[in-house]
Amino acid sequence: MTTLPSAGYLSDALRTQAEVKTALEAFLAGTRQLIGAGGAVTTLTIASGSITPTTGAHIVGTEGAAVADDLANIAQTNLPDGSLLFLSALSSLQVVILKHGAGGTGQLALADAADLSLIDPTMVVLFRRMGTLWAEVDRFYGNQAAALRIRYDLATLTAGANTFTKTQQWAQGANIASASTLTLGTDGNRFVVTGAVGITGMSNKPVGTRILLEFASTPQLTHHATNLKLQNGQPFTAAAGDELELVSIGTGQWKEINRQLATQPVGFQGSPVTHLPTYWEDFLGGSDGVTYTPPSWAPGPTWVTNQGSGFNTVANYRGVVRLLGDTLGIAPFTTGNAQFAAAHNPTVYVRWAQTGAAAATRKIGGNGGVAGSADPSDGIYFRHAAAGNIIAVCRTTNVESVLDTAVPAADGVFHTGRFVVTGTTSVAVYIDEILKGTITSNIPSASLTPWFASTANANIGLDVDYFVVGRPR
Numbered sequence: 001m002t003t004l005p006s007a008g009y010l011s012d013a014l015r016t017q018a019e020v021k022t023a024l025e026a027f028l029a030g031t032r033q034l035i036g037a038g039g040a041v042t043t044l045t046i047a048s049g050s051i052t053p054t055t056g057a058h059i060v061g062t063e064g065a066a067v068a069d070d071l072a073n074i075a076q077t078n079l080p081d082g083s084l085l086f087l088s089a090l091s092s093l094q095v096v097i098l099k100h101g102a103g104g105t106g107q108l109a110l111a112d113a114a115d116l117s118l119i120d121p122t123m124v125v126l127f128r129r130m131g132t133l134w135a136e137v138d139r140f141y142g143n144q145a146a147a148l149r150i151r152y153d154l155a156t157l158t159a160g161a162n163t164f165t166k167t168q169q170w171a172q173g174a175n176i177a178s179a180s181t182l183t184l185g186t187d188g189n190r191f192v193v194t195g196a197v198g199i200t201g202m203s204n205k206p207v208g209t210r211i212l213l214e215f216a217s218t219p220q221l222t223h224h225a226t227n228l229k230l231q232n233g234q235p236f237t238a239a240a241g242d243e244l245e246l247v248s249i250g251t252g253q254w255k256e257i258n259r260q261l262a263t264q265p266v267g268f269q270g271s272p273v274t275h276l277p278t279y280w281e282d283f284l285g286g287s288d289g290v291t292y293t294p295p296s297w298a299p300g301p302t303w304v305t306n307q308g309s310g311f312n313t314v315a316n317y318r319g320v321v322r323l324l325g326d327t328l329g330i331a332p333f334t335t336g337n338a339q340f341a342a343a344h345n346p347t348v349y350v351r352w353a354q355t356g357a358a359a360a361t362r363k364i365g366g367n368g369g370v371a372g373s374a375d376p377s378d379g380i381y382f383r384h385a386a387a388g389n390i391i392a393v394c395r396t397t398n399v400e401s402v403l404d405t406a407v408p409a410a411d412g413v414f415h416t417g418r419f420v421v422t423g424t425t426s427v428a429v430y431i432d433e434i435l436k437g438t439i440t441s442n443i444p445s446a447s448l449t450p451w452f453a454s455t456a457n458a459n460i461g462l463d464v465d466y467f468v469v470g471r472p473r
Contacts, residue, residue, distance in 0.1 A: 004026055004027065005023045005026060005027075009023055010023055041055075041057050041058060041059055042054070042055070042058060042059070043058065043059040043060070043061055043090055044058045044059070044060055044061070045060075045061045045062070045063060046060060046061070046062055046063045046069050046070075046071055046096070047063060048063075049069075049070050049071065049072040049073060049099075049102070050071070050072065050073040050074065050075060050106070051071065051074055051075065052074075052075035052077055052078065053074060053075070053078060053079060053085055054078045056079075056083065056084055056085055056086060057085070057086040057087075058085070058086070058087060059087075059088055059089070059090050059121075060087055060088070060089060060090060060096050060118075061089075061090035061091075061094055061096075062090075062094040062095070062096060065094060066094065067093065067094070067095065068094075068095040068096075068097060068117075069094070069095075069096060069097065070097045070099050070102075071087075071096055071097065071098050071099065071108075072099040072102035072103075072104075072107065072108070073102060073104055073105070073106040073107055073108075074106045074108065074127070074134050075106055076105065076106050076129060076132070079129055080129070081129050081130070081131060082128065082129060082130075083128070083129045084126060084127070084128055084137070085126070085127045085128075085129070085134065086124055086125070086126055086127075087118075087124070087125050087127065088118065088121055088122075088123060088124045088125075089118035089119070089120065089121055089123065090121065091121060092119060092120045092121065095117050095118065095119050096117070096118040097115055097116075097117050097118075098110060098115060098116045098117075098118065098125065099115055100113055100114055100115050100116075101113070105132045106132065106133075106134060107132075107133060107134070108127070108133075108134050108136070109130075109133050109134065109135045109136060110136045111136045111138075111139070116139065119144065119147070120142055120143060120144050121142075122140075122141075122142020122143045122144065123139070123140065123141055123142050123144055123147075124139070124140045124142070125138075125139045125140075126138045126139070126140075170188060170189040170190060170212075171187060171188035171189065171190070172188050172190050172191075173185040173186075173187040173188030173189070173190065173191045174187055174188075174191075175191065175192045175193075175194050175216075176191050176192075176193055176194070177193075177194050177195045177197070178193050178194065178195040178196060178197040178198075178199055178217070178219040179195075179197050179199070180197065180198065180199065180200050180201070181199075181200065181201045181202065181203060182199050182201070182202040182203065183202075183203045184202060184203050184205060184211060189209075189210060189211050189212060190211070190212040190213075190214070191211065191212075191213055191214070192213075192214045192215075192216055193213050193214065193215050193216065193217075193219065193238075194216045194217060195216075195217055195219065196217040196218050196219045197219055198219055198220045198221075198222065199219050199220070199221045199222070199228075200221075200222045200224065200227075200228065201224065201227045201228050201252060201254075202228065202246075202252070202254050203252065204248075204251055204252045205248045206248060207248050207249060207250060208247065208248060209247065209248040210245060210246070210247050210248075210257075211245070211246055211247075212243060212244070212245050213243065213244050213245075213246070214241070214242070214243045215238035215239070215240060215241070215242050215243070215244075216240055217238070217240060218237060218238055218239060218240070219237075219238055220235055220236070220237045220238070221235060221236045221237075221238065221244075222235050223235055223236075226250070226253055227252060227253050227254070228253075228254055229249075229253075229254070229255040229256060230256045231256050231259060231433070231434070234407075234431070234432055234434040235434065236256075236259075236434060236435075237435055237436075237437075239261070239262055239263065239435075240262065241262025241263075242259075242260070242261050242262050243259070243260040243262075244256055244258070244259055244260075245257050245258035245259075341445070341446070341447045341448065342380075342421050342423055342424050342443055342444060342445060342448075343423055343424070343445065345421055345422055345423060346419075346421050346469050347418065347419065347420050347421070347469070348365060348366065348380070348417075348418065348419040348421070348450075348467075348468070348469050349416070349417070349418050349466070349467070349468040349469075350364050350365065350382070350416070350417045350418075350452075350464070350466070350467050350468075351414055351415070351416045351417070351464075351465035351466050352364050352382075352414065352415065352417070352452070352462060352463060352464045352465060353411075353412055353413055353414040353415065353462075353463045353465075354384065354409055354410075354411055354412070354461075354462060354463075355411065355412065355460065355461055355462065355463050356411065356460030356461065357411040358460045359385055359387060360385060360454060360455055360460050360461075361383065361384075361385055361454070361455045362383070362384055362385075362409075362452075362453070362454050362461070362462045363375075363381050363382065363383045363451070363452060363453045363454075364381055364382050364417070364451070364452040364453075364462065364464065364467075365379060365380050365381025365382055365393075365417075365419065365450075365451065365452075366379050366380045366381060366419075366444075366448030366449065366450065366451065366469075367379050367381070367448060367449050367450075367451030368395075368444055368446045368447075368448050368449075375395065375398075375400075376395060376451075377395065377396075377397055377398045378395055378396050378397065378444035378445075378446040378448065379393065379394075379395045379444065379448060379451075380393070380394050380395075380419055380421065380427060380443070380444065380448060381393055381451070382417050384409035385409065388408075388409060389404050389405060389406055389407060389408055389409060390405045390407045390408075390409050390415065390417075390431060391403065391404055391405065392405060392419075392427075392429040392436070392437075392439060394427055394439045394441070394442045394443050394444065395442060395444060396442045396443065396444040396445065396446075399442050400442055401439050401440075401441045401442040401443075402439075403429055403436065403437045403438075403439050405429065405431045405436040405437075406436070407431045407432070407436075414463070414465060415431055415432055416430075416431070416432050416433065417429075417430065417431055418430040418433070421443070423443075424443045424444075424445050425440065425443070426438050426439065426440045426443070427439045427440075427443055450467050450469060452464055452467070
C-alpha cells in the first residue's frame, strides 16, 4: 500500500535528490491506484474466496473457471482507506457471487444486506473502503433489465407512501391474444385483448399492479376463487368494447375491481326509463303466517292470485312476498299500464329465491294470459326446479326457446335477473348482472303482464323481493 508524502515535503530545501525521487515514485504509485489511471483493466481470479486488487478497477474471474464462485473478501493491501473500487465479472459463464457480511478483514457490506450475483459482464459494482470493510456505493445492471426491475420493484421498497403531484401516464401496451393463461405485456398497463379463446388465468405481476383490458372479441373469462376472482363469482362473456379493470393480489392471482360494458342495458344503468308495472319489497309488511289481499298503489297494478290466497310475508323475510301453496300464480290485472310488450323494448328486473327444497317448478317474468302456474302460450320468464339450473324461456304461441344459465337454483339463494328485450328479435339474459346469453327465437309479440308462479305442495314456493319493468322514454 502506498503512503504519499505529507504536504510541503518536496518544497523543503533540505530534500535530497534521492528523497525527491522516492517521493515522486510514491506519487506515481498512488496515481496508478486511481480509477482509470492504471491502464487496461486487469483480471483477478478468485482464490479461496478472495482477490487482491492493485488499482481502482478490476475484472473478476472464478476460481478454476467455475460456473459460479463466491467472493467473500477483498484484500486491502494495495488500496488505502477511502479508496474506490469497481468490480465486474469476466463472463456470463463465470458468475461471481458477492457475499454480504462474510466476516473478516476486507468483508463486503452490500447495500441491501443480501448477496449479489454478477451474472453478466455489463454489471458493475462500486465499493469504497471504509476501515476493514468494503462498502457498496452503487451498482449498475447494464443490460440486465429484468434484474433491475426486480431490485426496484415497489413491493421491495420500505420508504413509505408516495404522494403523486403530477399526472400519472399509463402506457397502452401492444395488443395481446386471448389464451387460457393470458400473457400480459411489460409495455403498459392497458391492453386490447384480441381473439375469442376462453381465459382462465393471467400471467404474474407484482402485487398491487392494476391493468385495464379492453376486449375486441367475445372470450369467456372463467371465475376462480383465487386465480381469477370475478364479480359475483360468475363467469364473464365479453362483448367487443367491454372493459375490465383488475388488480394483482398474489403470484398469478387477480381480482376484478371494475367493469364497463360497451352497451349499457336499458334500466338502472343510467338510461332514462318509464317504470311500468312495479312491485317493491317495502310496499307490503306483515308477520309470519298472515295472508294478505294485495293492495293497489300507483304507479302499478293490483296483484291477484288465481286462488285468492296463499300470498303472504314472513317476519324473517321483511318486505319479501312469499308465494306458498299448490299451483299458485300471482299477476296483476291485464289492463292499462299493467301490460308491457316486446315492441316497447322493455327491461325486466326481478330478484327472487325458491323456498323449500322439494321438486317443484318456479317461474317469474312475463305472462301472456295464463292465470295460474301453467306455462303461458306467450311469455318471457325464468323457470327452474329445485334440483336443476335456472332456465331462461321465451314462448310464443306455445313454442319455446330456452337458455340454460348454468346457475344452480339452490334453495333459499336469492338471485337478480334481468331481461333486456329488443323488440321481437332478441332477449339478452342476465343473472346476478352477468350476461348469460341471448335468445333470438320464439320471442312473443303479444303484450305480457308481470307474473310469478309455483307448482308445489304447501310451504313450497317462491320468495319475491322486487319486480320492475322499465322501458325507454
